[in-house]
Amino acid sequence: MQNFAVLLTCFNRKEKSLAALESLYKAKEVLNKDVVMSVYLTDDGSTDGTSEAVKKQFPAVKLLKGSGDLYWAGGMRNSWSAALKNNYDAYLLLNDDTKPYSNFLVDLFETHNYCIQEYGKGGVYIGATLDEDTNEMTYGGSVFTNKFKGNYKKLIPNGEFPQACELGNANILLASKDAVEKIGGLSDGYVHGLADFDYTLKAKKNNIPVLLAANYLGTCTNDHIDKYAKFVTLPLSERLKMLYNPIGFDFKSHLVYMKNHFLYRLPLVFIMGYFKVVFPKIYKNKILRK
Incomplete structure (x- = not known):
């Protein structure tokens, strides 16, 4: 890969958004310096000074304004639409409350190389995350245990090689150029959630490999309340x-x-x-x- 775009959306989580960007840029320093990274961030009407802080601390970020009612799926589609105007080799979806590890880009690129070697084409790659306090798995890739009922179980990164999965959370998700040329970005119709599950299922239906990276790639707290x-x-x-x-x-x-x-x-x-x-x-x- 010669270049890739990073896609984010945010709303009134300034400190988390800044922490995610800081971790991202630290990870870029570990990656091959010849690979060009472009970051697209949709701020969907934040009133906590997120955009101003991003402009000051990360001036290279391409800031996009949302309508105020885009939510997660709409905000990510907005960032992806802007990135698609350029011809990137891959598109990385990153939640603004996720803190990727310093080697996560290296791991994702290794997953891509594994996919090319094993399947002869690029795919969609999922990065699992851990809770920063409990060290329990929060997000990642899953496989169906009963597709009729829609039941599934999370896969545990094995530390050795990528595993094929069917569902993936987009807290950390890298879509290769091969995948995007065939199925595009996130589907329309989704307001907030499920657009990431839809994307990985759409990839599977189109014979695009969906792989969980071999290692945990970052931290993210599951803050979904009952x-x-x-x-x-x-x-x-x-x-x-x-x-x-x-x-x-x-x-x-x-x-x-x-x-x-x-x-x-x-x-x-x-x-x-x-x-x-x-x-x-x-x-x-x-x-x-x-």
């Missing part, structure tokens, strides 16, 4: 709003995901979405626990 604890206490009108809220249950993205990959489950998911709005305690206590 939404149901609050959900069951809300009045009906607020539960309905939370169902569709992108940082609530992001129902629209779930329906798009089912339509694209699990059409047979779409009617059930649609019905259960409204069931939990009307009967939240029954859903939480009887259905979620199964």
